[in-house]
Amino acid sequence: MVNGNSIEVSNLTKKFGDFVAVGDVSFDVKEGEIFGFLGPNGSGKSTVIRMLCGLLDPTEGHATVAGYDIAKNPDDVKRNIGYMSQRFSLYEDLTIEQNLDFFAGIYKIPRARIAERKQYVIDVANLKGLEKRRPRELPGGLRQRLALATSILHEPKIVFLDEPTGGVDPISRRKFWDLIYALSESGITVFVTTHFLDEAEHCNNIGFLYFGKLIAYGSPKELKTKYMTQSILEVKASQPAEALTILGNESGWLEETSIFGNNIHISVDDVELAGRNVRTLLASNNIAVLGIEEIEPSLEDIFIHLIDQENKKS
Amino acid sequence: MIERIFAIARKEFYQIWRDKRSLGMLAFVPTFTILLFGFALSFDTKHIKLAVADLDQTNQSRQFVQSFLHSEYFDLVTEIPSTVVGQKMIEAGTADVVVVIPVDFSKKMIGGESVDIQALVNGGNSNVATTAANYVGIFAQSYSSLIRTAAMQKIGRAAYIPVDYRPRIWFNPELKSSKYLVPGLMGYVMIISTVLSTALSIVREKERGTIEQMMVSPVSSREFMIGKTVPYFVIACVLATLIIMAGWLLFDIPVKGSIPILALALLFFIIGGLGMGLAISTLASTQESAFFLATFATVLPTQLLSGFIFPIENMPVVLKAITTIVPAKYLLIVLRGILLKGSPITAYWQAFAALVIFAFLTMTLAIRRLKKTV
Numbered sequence: 001m002v003n004g005n006s007i008e009v010s011n012l013t014k015k016f017g018d019f020v021a022v023g024d025v026s027f028d029v030k031e032g033e034i035f036g037f038l039g040p041n042g043s044g045k046s047t048v049i050r051m052l053c054g055l056l057d058p059t060e061g062h063a064t065v066a067g068y069d070i071a072k073n074p075d076d077v078k079r080n081i082g083y084m085s086q087r088f089s090l091y092e093d094l095t096i097e098q099n100l101d102f103f104a105g106i107y108k109i110p111r112a113r114i115a116e117r118k119q120y121v122i123d124v125a126n127l128k129g130l131e132k133r134r135p136r137e138l139p140g141g142l143r144q145r146l147a148l149a150t151s152i153l154h155e156p157k158i159v160f161l162d163e164p165t166g167g168v169d170p171i172s173r174r175k176f177w178d179l180i181y182a183l184s185e186s187g188i189t190v191f192v193t194t195h196f197l198d199e200a201e202h203c204n205n206i207g208f209l210y211f212g213k214l215i216a217y218g219s220p221k222e223l224k225t226k227y228m229t230q231s232i233l234e235v236k237a238s239q240p241a242e243a244l245t246i247l248g249n250e251s252g253w254l255e256e257t258s259i260f261g262n263n264i265h266i267s268v269d270d271v272e273l274a275g276r277n278v279r280t281l282l283a284s285n286n287i288a289v290l291g292i293e294e295i296e297p298s299l300e301d302i303f304i305h306l307i308d309q310e311n312k313k314s
Numbered sequence: 315m316i317e318r319i320f321a322i323a324r325k326e327f328y329q330i331w332r333d334k335r336s337l338g339m340l341a342f343v344p345t346f347t348i349l350l351f352g353f354a355l356s357f358d359t360k361h362i363k364l365a366v367a368d369l370d371q372t373n374q375s376r377q378f379v380q381s382f383l384h385s386e387y388f389d390l391v392t393e394i395p396s397t398v399v400g401q402k403m404i405e406a407g408t409a410d411v412v413v414v415i416p417v418d419f420s421k422k423m424i425g426g427e428s429v430d431i432q433a434l435v436n437g438g439n440s441n442v443a444t445t446a447a448n449y450v451g452i453f454a455q456s457y458s459s460l461i462r463t464a465a466m467q468k469i470g471r472a473a474y475i476p477v478d479y480r481p482r483i484w485f486n487p488e489l490k491s492s493k494y495l496v497p498g499l500m501g502y503v504m505i506i507s508t509v510l511s512t513a514l515s516i517v518r519e520k521e522r523g524t525i526e527q528m529m530v531s532p533v534s535s536r537e538f539m540i541g542k543t544v545p546y547f548v549i550a551c552v553l554a555t556l557i558i559m560a561g562w563l564l565f566d567i568p569v570k571g572s573i574p575i576l577a578l579a580l581l582f583f584i585i586g587g588l589g590m591g592l593a594i595s596t597l598a599s600t601q602e603s604a605f606f607l608a609t610f611a612t613v614l615p616t617q618l619l620s621g622f623i624f625p626i627e628n629m630p631v632v633l634k635a636i637t638t639i640v641p642a643k644y645l646l647i648v649l650r651g652i653l654l655k656g657s658p659i660t661a662y663w664q665a666f667a668a669l670v671i672f673a674f675l676t677m678t679l680a681i682r683r684l685k686k687t688v
Contacts, residue, residue, distance in 0.1 A: 054530075085530075089522075090524070098325070103531075107531065
């Protein structure tokens with residue numbers, strides 16, 4: 001590790017022809033940290049992961065993973081990382097045990113340790129007694145646990161999880177994150193990409209990638225204080241859709257409007273003024289105001305704000 | 315490195331074993347093709363349907379007719395009263411050949427004059443027609459020389475036949491078409507199975523996404539390649555051995571020449587086929603396109619242009635040129651040389667060398683392309 005950092009990224013850039021997929025991205029991930037990597041589809045998250053896993057060469061900049069340079073020593077990087085892809089990538093036509101034997105061979109786990117590691121994976125994934133089954137016979141949540149456990153079969157120091165909880169029910173998701181906490185506590189660095197902002201709240205640090213640029217980086221708490229200079233008002237109205245349209249047309253005293261379920265969030269500088277304006281505006285349109293209150297900005301609010309700022313820049 | 319290759323090969327074996335459908339195809343198709351081509355299909359023309367119009371009805375004419383029927387080549391359908399009836403039978407397809415013996419057959423024979431026999435042949439199938447017409451000619455000639463010998467003995471002269479033509483067919487005396495076809499079948503079956511199975515195997519991993527897990531692991535592309543192809547190599551070797559044994563036991567095809575050279579030639583051919591499959595797998599991203607490419611590159615060229623069924627010597631120049639890139643052509647030359655003829659390597663060393671080049675070229679191409687894409 002370099003300075004206690006598992007991953008160090010500086011000025012990482014990837015261009016495909018003229019298209020800049022990843023532009024000048026820099027961040028660090030500490031040993032044992034849970035790092036969440038967010039961003040809309042097509043933002044370059046997968047490109048960053050592929051570079052960090054030694055699959056793709058950067059155009060500019062460099063990064064070290066587990067102390068090894070990704071461009072100069074990709075094989076050393078690969079030996080020290082685990083990876084769980086978005087698609088389930090265990091072999092469906094082999095039994096779980098055969099799958100584990102295969103990966104044990106691939107990572108050259110010493111023969112004396114193989115049985116122990118296999119047992120560990122089975123226990124951690126809660127699959128005792130199911131070793132002779134095939135992955136396709138398992139329900140979704142168990143499959144994901146199996147995939148995660150398999151990715152740490154060879155005891156890597158860092159594990160990359162690419163949207164590991166897609167399509168998984170909330171309870172299984174919860175259990176899955178318990179597993180991630182356990183890994184982190186045992187000193188394994190977890191780099192996870194996700195679309196779920198509630199999952200992002202569980203991370204030690206977050207990076208938000210928006211079309212190749214890292215527009216936010218820090219712990220969830222830091223992000224809420226650093227990036228949000230405005231306040232969020234939650235407005236409950238009798239006709240939320242119309243209210244949203246009306247408020248959306250306003251400018252000056254409010255920045256962004258968005259809708260969360262039946263509630264409208266608006267970001268404003270002056271809470272008092274905004275409150276008054278909302279009441280007047282909605283009343284004159286015959287919409288009843290059921291409540292206005294200031295709330296703590298959620299990560300989603302922050303990201304929407306940041307995206308808006310980015311779009312305004314371009 | 316060995317450990318990784320072993321892990322990959324072992325997994326591949328499990329998967330092949332598990333995929334009973336493909337396994338069945340892999341075993342069944344060669345067996346079926348060989349049995350079919352060896353036993354059922356044949357270019358041998360036997361049991362030609364013969365109708366005879368014996369207008370003479372004498373001992374001599376009946377003797378003449380009998381000379382045709384003593385072999386498997388002609389089957390007498392019926393005797394007919396006239397040429398016209400004979401023509402109708404050919405048109406209806408109930409007879410392939412009609413032989414008409416004129417009414418003055420025995421009279422001319424006894425009188426020492428030459429007799430004209432008429433043979434009507436159904437030209438619809440030109441292969442059969444040519445052979446049938448030839449057979450009629452041969453039988454007539456042989457009867458003719460028999461009569462001539464007898465006549466000469468009567469007047470005290472020794473039998474004298476101007477040109478005594480006795481063909482001796484080497485390597486395949488009975489002219490069994492199975493001996494001609496089965497070696498070609500070997501090449502056909504083996505190139506298809508090696509190319510197809512390797513190509514599909516890798517593309518399947520691409521399609522299912524499991525190849526990504528491979529790329530992220532410390533497995534090198536070389537280890538991956540070797541591990542993936544080892545099982546198919548083993549299967550192809552077993553297949554080749556079985557086919558040679560089947561050829562020997564079922565079709566009387568011996569191994570007259572050098573067994574070590576035969577083994578080497580087959581080895582290079584198999585390696586070349588595996589390389590081809592690997593190269594194709596880098597071009598296709600779905601199993602369907604891999605199947606299409608593999609089949610296109612092997613089935614038609616081998617069937618039509620390897621000399622398997624259609625002799626290359628008879629082809630127009632352009633096609634002959636194309637046959638230089640059909641690998642099965644070279645295997646066939648070596649196979650026919652070693653199995654049927656027992657020739658030494660000097661007779662077919664160019665073909666052998668071509669096989670070595672084939673193996674080398676495809677493997678290099680495959681490695682180079684795999685490094686880029688995997």
